[in-house]
Amino acid sequence: xxxxxxxxxxxxxxxxxxxxxxxxxxxxxxxxxxxxxxxxxxxxxxxxxxxxxxxxxxxxxxxxxxxxxxxxxxxxxxxxxxxxxxxxxxxxxxxxxxxxxxxxxxxxxxxxxxxxxxxxxxxxxxxxxxxxxxxxxxxxxxxxxxxxxxxxxxxxxxxxxxxxxxxxxxxxxxxxxxxxxxxxxxxxxxxxxxxxxxxxxxxxxxxxxxxxxxxxxxx
Amino acid sequence: xxxxxxxxxxxxxxxxxxxxxxxxxxxxxxxxxxxxxxxxxxxxxxxxxxxxxxxxxxxxxxxxxxxxxxxxxxxxxxxxxxxxxxxxxxxxxxxxxxxxxxxxxxxxxxxxxxxxxxxxxxxxxxxxxxxxxxxxxxxxxxxxxxxxxxxxxxxxxxxxxxxxxxxxxxxxxxxxxxxxxxxxxxxxxxxxxxxxxxxxxxxxxxxxxxxxxxxxxxxxxxxxxxxxxxxxxxxxxxxxxxxxxxxxxxxxxxxxxxxxxxxxxxxxxxxxxxxxxxxxxxxxxx
Amino acid sequence: xxxxxxxxxxxxxxxxxxxxxxxxxxxxxxxxxxxxxxxxxxxxxxxxxxxxxxxxxxxxxxxxxxxxxxxxxxxxxxxxxxxxxxxxxxxxxxxxxxxxxxxxxxxxxxxxxxxxxxxxxxxxxxxxxxxxxxxxxxxxxxxxxxxxxxxxxxxxxxxxxxxxxxxxxxxxxxxxxxxxxxxxxxxxxxxxxxxxxxxxxxxxxxxxxxxxxxxxxxxxxxxxxxxxxxxxxxxxxxxxxxxxxxxxxxxxxxxxxxxxxxxxxxxxxxxxxxxxxxxxxxxxxxxxxxxxxxxxxxxxxxxxxxxxxxxxxxxxxxxxx
Numbered sequence: 051x052x053x054x055x056x057x058x059x060x061x062x063x064x065x066x067x068x069x070x071x072x073x074x075x076x077x078x079x080x081x082x083x084x085x086x087x088x089x090x091x092x093x094x095x096x097x098x099x100x101x102x103x104x105x106x107x108x109x110x111x112x113x114x115x116x117x118x119x120x121x122x123x124x125x126x127x128x129x130x131x132x133x134x135x136x137x138x139x140x141x142x143x144x145x146x147x148x149x150x151x152x153x154x155x156x157x158x159x160x161x162x163x164x165x166x167x168x169x170x171x172x173x174x175x176x177x178x179x180x181x182x183x184x185x186x187x188x189x190x191x192x193x194x195x196x197x198x199x200x201x202x203x204x205x206x207x208x209x210x211x212x213x214x215x216x217x218x219x220x221x222x223x224x225x226x227x228x229x230x231x232x233x234x235x236x237x238x239x240x241x242x243x244x245x246x247x248x249x250x251x252x253x254x255x256x257x258x259x260x261x262x263x264x265x266x267x268x269x
Numbered sequence: 270x271x272x273x274x275x276x277x278x279x280x281x282x283x284x285x286x287x288x289x290x291x292x293x294x295x296x297x298x299x300x301x302x303x304x305x306x307x308x309x310x311x312x313x314x315x316x317x318x319x320x321x322x323x324x325x326x327x328x329x330x331x332x333x334x335x336x337x338x339x340x341x342x343x344x345x346x347x348x349x350x351x352x353x354x355x356x357x358x359x360x361x362x363x364x365x366x367x368x369x370x371x372x373x374x375x376x377x378x379x380x381x382x383x384x385x386x387x388x389x390x391x392x393x394x395x396x397x398x399x400x401x402x403x404x405x406x407x408x409x410x411x412x413x414x415x416x417x418x419x420x421x422x423x424x425x426x427x428x429x430x431x432x433x434x435x436x437x438x439x440x441x442x443x444x445x446x447x448x449x450x451x452x453x454x455x456x457x458x459x460x461x462x463x464x465x466x467x468x469x470x471x472x473x474x475x476x477x478x479x480x481x482x483x484x485x486x487x488x489x490x491x492x493x494x495x496x497x498x499x500x501x502x503x504x505x506x507x508x509x510x511x512x513x514x515x516x517x518x519x520x521x522x523x524x525x526x527x528x529x530x531x532x533x534x535x536x537x538x539x540x541x542x543x544x545x546x547x548x549x550x551x552x553x554x555x
Numbered sequence: 556x557x558x559x560x561x562x563x564x565x566x567x568x569x570x571x572x573x574x575x576x577x578x579x580x581x582x583x584x585x586x587x588x589x590x591x592x593x594x595x596x597x598x599x600x601x602x603x604x605x606x607x608x609x610x611x612x613x614x615x616x617x618x619x620x621x622x623x624x625x626x627x628x629x630x631x632x633x634x635x636x637x638x639x640x641x642x643x644x645x646x647x648x649x650x651x652x653x654x655x656x657x658x659x660x661x662x663x664x665x666x667x668x669x670x671x672x673x674x675x676x677x678x679x680x681x682x683x684x685x686x687x688x689x690x691x692x693x694x695x696x697x698x699x700x701x702x703x704x705x706x707x708x709x710x711x712x713x714x715x716x717x718x719x720x721x722x723x724x725x726x727x728x729x730x731x732x733x734x735x736x737x738x739x740x741x742x743x744x745x746x747x748x749x750x751x752x753x754x755x756x757x758x759x760x761x762x763x764x765x766x767x768x769x770x771x772x773x774x775x776x777x778x779x780x781x782x783x784x785x786x787x788x789x790x791x792x793x794x795x796x797x798x799x800x801x802x803x804x805x806x807x808x809x810x811x812x813x814x815x816x817x818x819x820x821x822x823x824x825x826x827x828x829x830x831x832x833x834x835x836x837x838x839x840x841x842x843x844x845x846x847x848x849x850x851x852x853x854x855x856x857x858x859x860x861x862x863x864x865x866x867x868x869x870x871x872x873x874x875x876x
Contacts (some may be wrong), residue, residue, distance in 0.1 A: 100444050122442040124435050134428065135435050139447035143428060178446065304660035354854050360607065361853050363660050367609075367792060368853070372846030375839045383835060406565070484788055488671065491664050529675050533668035537654070540665060544656045 051076045051186050051218040052097065052114070056170065057106035059089075059096050066092040068242040069106070074186070079219040081229035081250070083237035083263055090222045091119050093239070094190040097220070105131025110183030112218075113140065119190040119222075121175040122139075122230045129155060129174050136181030138139075148177040152207065164210050169200035176204060186218040193225045201225075205232055226263035230254050238263075274400035276521040277514060285413035286472045290490030291399025291497075291505045292420065293344075293464035294545035298499045299437035299459035303362040307347045308490055309372040311465025311482030314373065316473035317381045317480075320388035324352035337466040343373070344462015348455045353527060355451075370483060377480040385482075409471045417506060418517020433457060437500075485529070491535035498543060566717075573709040581705040583821050584779060588712035590814035592770040594797040596763030599723055601795075602733040602804020604759040606658070610666030612791040613673045614643040614764040618679065618771025619625045619781045623689045626776070632695045636772050643768025644761040651760040655753065670791060678783040688782025695776035705787050715773060716810070719766045723806050727764065731755055736804075753855060789845075796849045802859020812859070819844055 052074040055202040059067040066089045084090050095101040096108060096115040096137045115136075124132050133145040133155065149156035155177050158166065164176055172192070179187060189208070193201040209232060223229040229236060230250040238246040238259060246259060253259050290308055297305045315336040322332035347369045351362040390405040424430040435443045436453045443450050468486070469478065489512060496508025512535070516528040608683040618639035625635035654665050657796055677683045684690070695711065697841050702708060726732045734750045775781045793816070801812025820841045827837035852859065 060345055073522070098445060100441075118442070118445050118447050121440060122445060124438040125444060127431070127434065131431055135443075135448070136432060136446050138432065304664075350850055350854075357854065360659055361857065362854050363663060364795065365850050367795075368846045368849035370846075371789070371842050372850070373791060375843035375846065378835050378839050378842070383838075404706070484671070486666060488664070495661070495664075526674075527679075530672050533672050536664050537668055540661050541653050541655055544658075544661065 051078070051108040051111045052220060053107075053111075054093075054097075055107045055109075057093075057096065057108060058104045059092050060099055060104050067096070070239070070242070070244055072237050072244065072247070072254075074220050076185075076216055076218055077212070077216040078235070079209070079221065079233045081226075081233035081236035082220060082222045082239060083224070083226055083229055083236055083259075085224070085262075087241075088239045089242040090239055091190055092224055092242075094118065094188050097188050104183070107213055110186065113182060114186040114188065115179040115182040115184035117175045117179045117187065117189045119194070121168075121171045123163040123171055123174055123178070125162070127163060128159065129161055129163055130159040131182050132174055133159075133177050136178030140181065140183045142181055142183055143176070145181060148180050151180060151211075152177050169196050169204075172196060172200070172204060176207070181213065184217070186220070188220045190222045192221065192223065193228055201228065205237075205255070208232065224263075226254075226259070271399040271401075272521070274398060275402055276517050278397070278400060278402045278410075279406055280514030280517030281510055282409040282475075282513070284510035285409050286468045287486075287489045287493050287513055288509035289413055289416065289464050289468035289471070290486055290527075291493035291509050292417070293461035293468075294490055294494045295502055295505050296420075296433075296464070297348075297454075297457050297461040297496065298494070300433055301348075301352055301362070301436075301454040303351055303357045303366070304359070304491070304499065305347065305351070305458070305461060306363060306366040306466050306487060307343075307373065307483075308461060309486030309488075310347075310370045310373045311340040311343050311462045312469030312472070312486050313377065313478055313480060313483045314343045314469065315466030316388070316469035316478040316482075317377060317386055319470045319473055320386040320478075321381065321488055325390050333470045336470050337463060340466015340469060341459045341462040344465065345455060345459040346399055347462070348458025351458070352451060352454045370487075373483070374480050381480070383480060385477035385479040386473070387477040387480070388470075388473040390471075403475075405471075405474050409475075412471060416447075416464070417502075420464075420502070429456075448554060478520045489532055489538075492532050492539075495536055495540050495543070558856050569713050570710075573706040576706075581709050583817065585705065585712045585773075587718050587813060587817040588709070589770040589774055590794070590811045590817060591716050592670070592712075593767045594794050594801070594809040594813045595716075595719050596766035597794045598798040598801065598803055598805065598809040598812075599726070600759055600763045601798055602802075603727065603732070604756045606655070606756065606760070607663045607795070608666040608760075608763070609663045609788070609791050610668075610670035610797070611672035611763065611767055612788070613666075613788045614647060614679075615771040615774070615790065616670075616673060616677065616783075616786040617643045617646050617764075618768030619775040620683060620689070620771075620773035621768070623692045623701070623775045623781050624682070626693050627689060627691075630691060630701050631697075632776060633697050636695065636769075636776075638838035639772030640765035640768040641711050643771070644765040647761040647764030648757065651757050654758060655756050667788065669712075670786070670788060674783045675805060684782070686783060688780065688785070689775075690780050691773055692779045692781070694779070695773075702776070705777075708773070712773055712777075715769055718816075719769070720810070722762070722808050726759075727804075727806070731758075734804060735759065748780050758847050792849075793845060796852075798847060800852050800859060805859065808859050816845070816848065819848070 054070060054072050055061050057067050057070045058065065070093065082090055093099060094116055096103060097110065097114060124135065130145060134150055137143050152173055154173060158170060164169065166174065192204060205228065208219060212219050221229055221233055234250055236247065236250050236253050237244055246253060246256060290312060291312065294305060294308050297303060318339045319332055319336035322335055347366055350359065350369055351365045391408050392404065394401050394403045395407065424434050432448050433453055434455065435448060436450050440450050493509035493512055494505050497504035512532055516532060519528045519531055572583060572584060593611060593615055597608065600608055621642040622635035622639040625638060626632050650669060657665050678686045702751055703713070728824050733753055797812040797816045800815055801808030823840040823844055824837045827840045834838065
């Protein structure tokens with residue numbers, strides 16, 4: 051569903067992604083780990099078509115939606131309007147399907163997005179992405195700044211969509227525990243290069259990954 | 270008293286024309302971040318078009334609509350020059366629109382000459398509470414009121430209008446959901462052209478327009494728009510009406526030769542107050 | 556070494572030209588020098604302080620009116636010539652103190668407004684001669700010697716250009732000058748590194764006004780006449796076109812830009828005045844040229860003509876990104 055080959059993306063003279071190759075098959079849920087500034091969000095924006103590659107190819111096998119880092123809602127517009135705009139590409143303007151999926155959003159529909167709590171905003175961002183009727187979803191930092199219970203709730207929704215509707219997910223995370231729990235496979239990105247990839251269980255055993263991302267449990 | 274009332278109504282009409290120009294500036298600035306120096310040009314183009322079309326014997330209504338559309342086309346062309354090329358910064362785009370305004374001088378002089386032109390509007394006058402007011406002035410007020418209602422409905426209620434608002438609210442997020450912000454910017458320029466054109470068509474019967482009238486129009490429009498910090502339409506409208514009334518009163522009570530200075534001085538003052546308030550907030554949050 | 560030789564060659568040509576040009580060509584040569592003088596200031600302001608002034612013509616006018624009023628009041632022309640840039644700079648300090656709190660398009664409009672207000676006031680005041688302006692301004696001279704030939708004015712003008720360039724060069728290589736460079740790229744970064752941003756901006760604004768004032772005073776002695784109509788808004792836009800074409804923040808660029816635009820417009824004026832052309836042709840052509848050059852350079856050569864050309868030379872490495 052998502053095939054990235056030899057991708058190079060740069061800002062002026064600074065190279066953000068340096069020959070990155072990765073793929074996510076249809077219906078798969080894959081994690082992308084890495085520290086701040088590794089190029090994770092650059093990859094997300096390139097997949098969403100907002101940034102253009104310098105070289106390499108990006109192939110997307112279906113409709114893709116992005117939940118961007120920091121939610122990025124339209125703060126002075128209502129939740130309902132935020133959702134409606136999520137359907138810009140798909141033409142779906144009626145959010146009732148998303149209300150069914152995330153009933154809390156129906157209660158918030160009339161509120162201004164900018165005044166909501168972080169967890170509620172992330173839910174709006176989630177719903178807005180689902181308005182695009184995506185076949186693939188890129189989630190950039192699902193858990194960032196959210197309480198663990200809120201994250202768990204959103205993660206459960208994500209897992210359900212993946213399991214029951216075959217939604218392909220690329221989960222970009224700093225929280226490796228969450229990522230390994232949700233995804234069976236993961237990539238590790240550092241300074242614009244992929245430095246490790248494999249089954250989540252194997253990666254969790256890898257001493258380098260464990261020390262960098264799991265709090266140094268294994269030395 | 271009736272003199273006061275008639276100055277007030279005339280001033281409101283002048284203010285309405287300024288408001289149309291200013292709201293075009295606001296629409297373009299909100300969506301693209303660009304301050305469009307050629308905003309007065311749209312009014313000039315439309316006004317001159319209307320005078321030509323009416324002169325050619327085309328009926329009222331048709332001529333005016335065609336002229337307003339010409340303003341929209343001018344807006345679109347300006348937008349193509351200002352934001353058509355990727356990576357043009359807002360300040361570079363301002364200089365480009367300045368260039369478009371000067372280029373329009375050349376085109377306008379070739380097409381219409383360099384002498385002021387007028388156009389017939391609604392003739393006659395009506396008496397309201399003892400004050401005589403030209404019918405054309407009333408027309409300006411009514412059309413502007415209707416336009417502002419339509420604009421509010423467009424941006425607040427329609428899907429396309431919301432998409433434009435989204436570009437103003439968070440351009441990155443707009444791109445995330447797949448809105449082509451550049452195309453929306455061009456649409457904003459076309460709407461700006463439409464509003465400027467409307468102003469031009471409405472005021473040409475009141476005061477003749479020539480190619481270089483655009484400077485007065487843009488400066489007044491900008492002065493009103495800074496009241497609303499270039500983003501808030503309602504405050505812009507209030508600013509424009511105040512400006513129109515103040516200028517007309519000044520002229521009516523014998524200070525006519527100073528009305529430009531009053532408007533410009535006021536504009537600078539508002540900007541400086543806003544800037545100092547902004548920097549205090551900045552200092553507090555840092 | 557090569558640059559020194561080039562500079563000497565340009566200087567020699569500049570000195571030789573007044574001797575060989577006829578009076579109408581000299582007029583162009585003088586106006587070109589005056590425009591270059593103002594443009595160096597505009598380029599400094601835009602390139603080093605990152606500020607757009609749409610009202611530089613106002614300081615040109617202030618300089619011209621100052622020199623004219625003093626000369627008509629019986630003050631020796633030399634004193635007027637010296638007073639004009641000082642008065643212009645002082646006005647810039649007074650106007651700039653509140654105005655330079657603004658930036659970007661706000662400053663652009665505020666400076667434009669400043670020029671419009673000034674023109675309007677000059678057109679209404681008794682002592683400035685109203686719309687008719689001031690006439691019969693005495694020739695420039697020192698003591699009993701009176702400057703009467705156009706060639707002499709050309710030397711005076713270009714001496715002024717040389718002075719302006721020298722001052723700008725010294726400013727740009729000084730420590731504050733290098734700090735100013737940082738200011739143009741990022742004001743916040745400059746402020747956080749301890750540079751007194753506000754004071755430097757004001758100083759550059761005043762300096763650029765002084766250059767314009769000097770040019771204005773030479774203009775008034777040369778033409779013997781000043782009026783509000785001599786300083787339209789378009790003249791301020793013209794300086795921006797010249798500065799942008801030459802490359803912002805480059806001293807030679809400003810002169811190159813002024814030369815290129817003046818010659819282009821003069822050439823088109825000749826074309827426009829050919830028999831069979833409509834009467835409006837010269838003004839239409841010059842409007843069109845200003846506009847197209849400005850748009851094309853901003854969009855396609857944002858660094859300006861001179862840097863775009865010199866970048867090809869391997870001897871000059873530019874650390875601009």
